[in-house]
Amino acid sequence: MLAFGMPAGFTRDQIAAIAALAHLDLDAAEIDLFARQLGEILEYAEVVQQLDTAGVQPTSSVAGSHLSDRADEVQPSIDRDEALAGAPDAAVDAGFFRVPRVLG
C-alpha cells in the first residue's frame, strides 16, 4: 500500500508481549491470527502517518461547556451489600471482594 513505514506485521513474541500488557491469555491460534490482523489494520492506518501535523494540537476530548464541579455534599449511593452482590467471590460478612492469593 505504502512504500514507507509499513509495519512489517508482528511476531508471535510481540503479540504475546502486548497480550501480557492487556492481561489476555491468548491461545496459539489467536496469537497467529492477531499477528496477521494487527499488522493489516496498522498497514491500513499507516496513511495517517502521511499527514503533516506539525504544530497541530492533539484533541483528546470534544466536550464543550463542562459542568462546573458539583457541590461537596453527601449524596445517596449504593450500599456495601449491593456493591458486593455482583461479585464472583464476595466475603459478604467481612465486606470484601475475595481474590486468588497474590503472594507465594
Add this chain to the structure above:
Amino acid sequence: MSATIREVRDAIRSGTRSAADVCSDALARIEQANPSLNAFNTVVADRAMARAREIDKDPDRWRSAPLAGVPVALKDNLCTRGVRTTASSRMLEHYVPPYDATVVARLEDAGAVIVGKTNCDEFAMGSSNENSAFGPVRNPWALDRIPGGTSGGSAAAVAAGLTPVALGSDTGGSIRQPAALCGVVGLKPTYGRVSRYGLIAHASSLDQIGPLARTVHDVAVTLGVLAGPDPADATSAAEPVPDYTAALTGDVRDIRIGVPRALLEGIDAEVARATDAALETLRSRGATLVDVDLPHARYATPVYYLVSTAEASSNLARYDGVRYGFRAKDDGPNPKDRGLRGMYARTRAQGFGPEVKRRIMLGTYVLSAGYYDAYYLKAQRARTLILRDYDRAFEQVDVVAMPTSPTPAVRIGERVSNPVQMYLMDVFTVSANLSGLPAISVPCGFTGGSGTAQAGGSPSSDGGLPIGLQLMGRRFDEATLLRIADAYERDTEWPTQPPLPIPSR
C-alpha cells in the same frame, strides 16, 4: 403493527386504548418476531405490564408526559437497576446493575414502558451485530442480512414494529448505520447533549446515547426527554434544551446543505443514486446545495480505529473478574495460570469475544511505550484537522449531507473474517464522533428502485434493502437536523414496514 409515539399517545389520551393494551400488543409481537430476528437479549414482560397498569391507574398524573404508555426498547449496554445488562458479552452475561442509567430514569419519568434489552455487538464494537455473544441480529427486510451495528437489535426492533422507539449508543456510527440499514430514523446527538451515566463505556470521548424511531417526530420527542445536563456525567452539557418538535416546520428555504462530492466517489451506485435523489428533493423544497471540501475526511476511519481502540483498551481494563461479571474457574495446572494475575488473564480470555480482544490488543499497542507518539498522539492531532474541516464547512453551510453507509446491508458472514473490510463500513459515520457533532440518518430509498421486498427477504435478491441519508450539523443544533430530516420525510412515501409477517420458528 406498532404505532408511532404520536399514535400511541393519542390512543391512550382519548381512551381508545390503555397503556396495558399497547404493552401487551408489543410483547406479543416481540414473542412472535424475536425467534427470527434475535433482536432482544432480555424481555421484561411482567415488569412492563406492571408499569403499564400503573400508568393506566393514574391518567391525570401522566396526561402530559411525552412518553406515557409508550413501549421502549433499550440497547443492552444501558444499565437498568434489577434487570440483566450484558453488553452482549459473556463477561456480563449475568450482570444485574444496582443502578439505572440517567437516560433510563428520564424515560421512566416521561412515562415510558421499558419492555426489554436489545442485542448489540459485544461492548458496542462492530458494524454488523455479528459480534454478539448471543448470536447475530437479523435484518427485518432480509433475514439473511445484517441489521448493521452496533445497535442492531434496537434498529431491527423498531423496523419490525416491535416498539415505536428504542435507544442505541453511537461511538462510530452505531445508531445511524443500523438505522440506515433497517430503514428507520436514528440520531447521534452532540457529544455532551445526553448524559452517558450508566452507559457501559466503549470509547469515552466518542460515545453518545440517542434514539431510533420510525419518524423524525418521534426522534425529536425522545431527544427532548433524554437531553440535558446531569451531575453524574461531567461531560454532559449545560446548553438549554429547546422544544425539538417545534423545529419541525417543513420549511427549509433558508437552509444551505453542504455536499462533499469528492468523498462520495466509489460508493455503491444505488446508494449514490438514492442520496442524489434525496438532495434533489430537498432542493425542490427550497434548500440550497453547496459543494464543500473536507480534505481530511479520508483519514477519519483510520484515526477512529486508533483513538477508539486506545480508549476501549483502557475502559475494558475494569473487567478483571473481581467486583462484578464473569470470573474464570479455578486455577489450571500451569503455574503461570495461578494467582491473581493468572485469574485476570484467563477471565479476560474466556469472557471477551474475538473482536473485543482484537481491539484491546490494538489499543494496548498504540498506547504502549515507544508507539504512543507515533500512533495515538498522531491520531489525536489528525483528529484536530478533521474537526477543523467541519468548522470551516459550517462557515458556509448549515449541514453536511452524505450517505450514512457506503453500501446497503451485506449478508451475514460476508465481511466477518476481514476486520479492515468491516471497518470500512464506518467511513461516513466516524467523523461525527471524532468531531462531537450531531448527525441523523433518515431513510432515503431502497435498492432495486421499487422499494418492495420479498416476504421474509429473499436470499437471492439484492432489491428492497433500505438506504439512509446522513445529515451532520453544528454543535447542539439537533433542531436544524430534525427540521431538514422531517421536511424530507414529508416529501417521501418510503415503505416503513418490512415484509412481515416474519415466519416464526
